[in-house]
Structures are given as structure tokens and as C-alpha cells.
Amino acid sequence: MKWILLALSCVLFSADTPDIWVTEKGWVRMFSDATLEDIEAWHRKPQVVYRNSDHKLIIKLPVSQFDFKNQTMEDHFNEHYMETAQFPNATFDGTMSEQTGGAAIAKGNLTMHGVTKPVEIKGTTQNLNGKMILKGAFKVKTADYGIKIPELLFEKIAEEIDITFEFTLAPKP
Amino acid sequence: MTRFILFLSLTFTCIIQLRAQDDSLWSLTEDATPLRVQAFSGVRLINQHTTETRQKGMLVFIIQHRFGEISGGWYEFFGLDNANTRIGLEYSLTNRFTFGIGRSSYLKVGDAFLKYRILDQQKGKSFFSLAAFTGFYHTAQKDYPTPEATGIRRISYVTQLMASTKIGRFTYQLAPSWTHFNYADSSNGNDRLVLMNAAKFKITKRFSVTGEYGYRLPLMDLPENTFNYFGLGIEIETGGHEFQIFLTNTFAIAEKDFLNTAESNASEGALHIGFNITRNFQLLKKK
Numbered sequence: 001m002k003w004i005l006l007a008l009s010c011v012l013f014s015a016d017t018p019d020i021w022v023t024e025k026g027w028v029r030m031f032s033d034a035t036l037e038d039i040e041a042w043h044r045k046p047q048v049v050y051r052n053s054d055h056k057l058i059i060k061l062p063v064s065q066f067d068f069k070n071q072t073m074e075d076h077f078n079e080h081y082m083e084t085a086q087f088p089n090a091t092f093d094g095t096m097s098e099q100t101g102g103a104a105i106a107k108g109n110l111t112m113h114g115v116t117k118p119v120e121i122k123g124t125t126q127n128l129n130g131k132m133i134l135k136g137a138f139k140v141k142t143a144d145y146g147i148k149i150p151e152l153l154f155e156k157i158a159e160e161i162d163i164t165f166e167f168t169l170a171p172k173p
Numbered sequence: 174m175t176r177f178i179l180f181l182s183l184t185f186t187c188i189i190q191l192r193a194q195d196d197s198l199w200s201l202t203e204d205a206t207p208l209r210v211q212a213f214s215g216v217r218l219i220n221q222h223t224t225e226t227r228q229k230g231m232l233v234f235i236i237q238h239r240f241g242e243i244s245g246g247w248y249e250f251f252g253l254d255n256a257n258t259r260i261g262l263e264y265s266l267t268n269r270f271t272f273g274i275g276r277s278s279y280l281k282v283g284d285a286f287l288k289y290r291i292l293d294q295q296k297g298k299s300f301f302s303l304a305a306f307t308g309f310y311h312t313a314q315k316d317y318p319t320p321e322a323t324g325i326r327r328i329s330y331v332t333q334l335m336a337s338t339k340i341g342r343f344t345y346q347l348a349p350s351w352t353h354f355n356y357a358d359s360s361n362g363n364d365r366l367v368l369m370n371a372a373k374f375k376i377t378k379r380f381s382v383t384g385e386y387g388y389r390l391p392l393m394d395l396p397e398n399t400f401n402y403f404g405l406g407i408e409i410e411t412g413g414h415e416f417q418i419f420l421t422n423t424f425a426i427a428e429k430d431f432l433n434t435a436e437s438n439a440s441e442g443a444l445h446i447g448f449n450i451t452r453n454f455q456l457l458k459k460k
Contacts, residue, residue, distance in 0.1 A: 020198075020201075022201060047201075047202040047203065049198045049199075049201045049202065051198060056198060058198050058199060058202070060199075060202040062204060062205030064205050064207075064208045065205055069455075069458065070455050071227070071228040071231060071455060072231075072453050072455070075211065078208060079211060079214075079378075080378050080379070080410075084208055085207070085208060085210070085296075088204060088205065088207070089204065172201070
């Protein structure tokens with residue numbers, strides 16, 4: 001009887017908290033100081049999937065969807081820096097563990113420009129009206145991912161890029 | 174014992190379910206449509222327009238400079254004493270449609286053109302890009318080519334269909350060109366056809382070698398002392414500009430002139446150093 005109850009509660013419980021969560025909306029902002037003009041780009045179609053049962057978290061950003069204020073910058077970003085035709089996506093593949101007080105750490109592999117590196121991203125999680133909201137910020141060193149920045153004075157770009165993000169996840173329908 | 178088996182089987186089903194799910198998370202994501210292939214970085218290669226146009230709201234300021242003949246030696250400072258300059262402005266009304274105006278000092282040619290990008294090279298969709306160009310030219314040089322050429326006779330037109338394809342680092346463009354001169358010598362005819370070839374090879378991300386060659390179809394007599402046009406050059410890309418420097422066998426910049434009447438004899442060393450500088454300005458903010 002005890003076992004049956006346990007099994008039943010297990011089934012009920014898993015039906016109660018949805019296992020797979022997907023992005024409803026979100027953004028990723030990329031920012032870098034540059035001598036002439038700051039470089040800022042927004043990605044408004046991030047794809048995030050989170051599985052509650054094993055805390056697996058994956059993120060996919062099609063690089064061509066980064067939006068710059070200036071079309072020339074966007075072309076150069078795709079053509080010269082990220083080589084988007086060859087490496088269409090930037091991805092994160094790892095797990096997310098919740099800490100006390102809404103803090104969370106995502107550990108896993110960040111892949112972009114064809115290079116994979118282990119990363120640890122600190123952020124927060126929050127539950128709001130049945131939605132899961134993930135926020136965070138981290139820095140990316142372009143050299144770590146084999147992204148070469150030309151040594152020309154007038155378009156000098158900081159070697160570290162600031163990334164901030166916010167994802168709103170909803171249970172997979 | 175039965176309880177134990179039940180427990181075991183339950184655990185195993187759980188594990189199997191987890192395993193089966195593991196790769197399926199990526200299947201919940203999608204890939205973006207592939208970017209269109211940028212066959213060239215500039216809207217021009219040497220003299221020739223490319224299949225590229227700028228995005229909506231972009232203003233391109235272009236300075237084209239052709240020096241005199243290198244064979245002029247020290248006296249002419251290898252041609253640098255003398256120059257033909259075209260100053261041009263091009264504006265993109267839509268992502269596909271551009272119009273422009275310009276003025277060349279050689280023969281005092283004022284020009285205006287329309288350019289439309291018809292088709293884009295895109296992985297899985299099309300292996301080439303297609304664009305159409307039409308230009309109008311007014312030659313203001315006095316008594317050119319003869320005093321009879323007055324009023325509307327000074328107008329000429331060029332129409333081109335450009336097809337380009339980029340394979341790896343290499344880009345090739347073929348542009349059949351039709352020129353109509355309102356005024357022409359009867360033996361040369363008013364209409365001329367040229368098969369314009371242009372190619373670019375990227376040595377590094379920002380450094381390329383370029384070449385152009387126009388084959389004039391011998392439909393009528395070709396004007397005397399003129400040659401098939403060619404140009405050889407390099408291209409350097411930086412932030413908002415392209416810088417192009419080259420050698421050509423013509424002083425002219427206007428399409429109607431360089432396509433049909435390249436006047437310098439390359440076999441006698443009569444070549445011209447030239448350069449283009451373009452600067453792009455985003456007039457309309459994106460969104």
C-alpha cells in the first residue's frame with residue numbers, strides 16, 4: 001500500500017510541476033566599448049529549453065538574428081567576426097542549479113564561432129504567475145572563441161564583451 | 174519480492190524515459206533561415222557596379238579618382254598631375270532599390286542611375302544573385318565628339334543585368350551590358366553590347382584582389398584606337414569604408430565610356446592608377 005501511494009504521489013507530483021519549459025519571450029544584449037562608437041546589439045528571439053527533472057538547460061541563439069543599430073556593423077559582425085555563414089548558432093548546453101534566495105548558477109559549455117568552452121553563469125530565477133524568469137549577466141572574451149579583432153585604431157573594440165539576458169519560460173504546451 | 178520488482182521496473186522506466194528525452198531538448202529549437210550570401214563587400218568593384226545594394230536608409234558617398242597615364246613619366250609625375258574625379262551619392266530607398274547621381278570631370282559627364290537587386294544567393298535557395306542597373310548620362314564637354322552633338326544628342330544610356338556567384342573566397346560576376354548613344358558615328362552604330370566580367374578573390378578577411386574585363390561584341394566597327402576595358406586591383410575593407418586601388422586602361426569612370434571606349438594602349442604601358450573610397454552613412458535608423 002505504501003508503495004502504491006508513493007508511486008501515485010510521484011505521478012501526481014510530476015503532473016503538477018511541468019517538466020519541460022520553453023521560452024515565451026526574452027532578449028540577449030551584447031555590449032562593447034569602442035573608441036569611435038559603442039557597439040550594442042540585441043537578440044530578441046533566444047531559444048531556451050529547461051527540463052526540471054534533471055535541471056538541464058539549453059540555449060540557442062541564431063547569430064544572424066542579432067540586431068545592430070547600424071547595418072554596416074551587423075554585416076561586419078556576421079561576415080568578419082562571427083562568420084555566421086559557417087557557424088550559424090551560438091549555444092549553451094548545461095545544467096542550472098538554484099541556490100537560496102532566487103540565485104542560480106548555470107554550468108555548462110558555451111559554443112560560438114565553432115569553439116566550445118566551459119562556463120559558469122550567475123543569475124537569478126523567479127517564478128511569476130506560473131512563468132519562470134531567468135536573468136543574468138556575464139562577460140565573454142573574444143580571444144577565447146577565436147574571434148580576431150583587427151588592430152585598427154578607429155574601430156578598436158574592447159576584448160571583453162558584456163552579455164546580459166532575460167528569458168521568460170513557460171511550460172511546454 | 175513483487176514489491177521489489179515493481180520498484181525496480183519503476184526506476185528503470187524513469188531512467189529510460191530520461192535517456193530518451195536527453196537529445197530531444199535540441200529538437201525543440203529551430204535554426205534561422207540562412208543569411209543571403211554577400212557576393213561583394215562594395216557596391217562597386219573597380220568601375221563596375223556589383224550585385225550588392227545597401228540596406229534601406231543607407232546613403233553611400235563615393236569618390237572615384239583616375240589619374241593620368243603612367244607612361245607620362247616624371248614630366249606628368251606618372252599621371253598624378255592629371256586626374257578624373259567622380260563624386261557620387263547613392264541612396265537606398267528599400268533593401269533592394271537604390272538610386273544615385275554623380276558627376277565626372279572627364280568629358281564633364283553628369284549621371285543618374287537606378288539599381289535593383291532581383292535575387293539573392295542563399296544556401297538552399299539560389300546559387301547566384303541577380304541585379305539590374307540602368308544609367309543615364311549627359312556629356313557636357315564642348316564640341317564632343319563633334320560640334321553637331323547638341324541637346325538630346327548628348328544623352329546616352331547603359332542597361333546591365335548582373336549575375337554573381339560566390340564560391341568560398343572567390344566571387345565571379347557576369348554582366349551583359351547594352352549601351353545606347355543618341356549620337357554616334359554611323360560606322361560604329363548607336364548601340365553597343367559588352368560582356369562585362371568581374372571577379373574578386375579574398376586573400377584575408379579584409380584584403381582581396383579584384384579584376385574586371387569587358388569583352389566588346391564586334392557587332393559593328395569598334396571605335397578606332399579604343400580597347401576592351403580591363404582593370405586589376407586590390408580591395409581593403411575597414412569599418413564603414415571600402416578602399417579600392419587599381420590599374421585600368423581608361424581614364425573614364427562613367428559606364429558608357431569605360432565599357433565602350435577604353436582609350437589607353439596597355440601594351441605601350443599607358444595605364445591609369447585609380448582608387449575608390451566609399452563611406453556609408455545610415456540615415457534612417459533601423460526600426
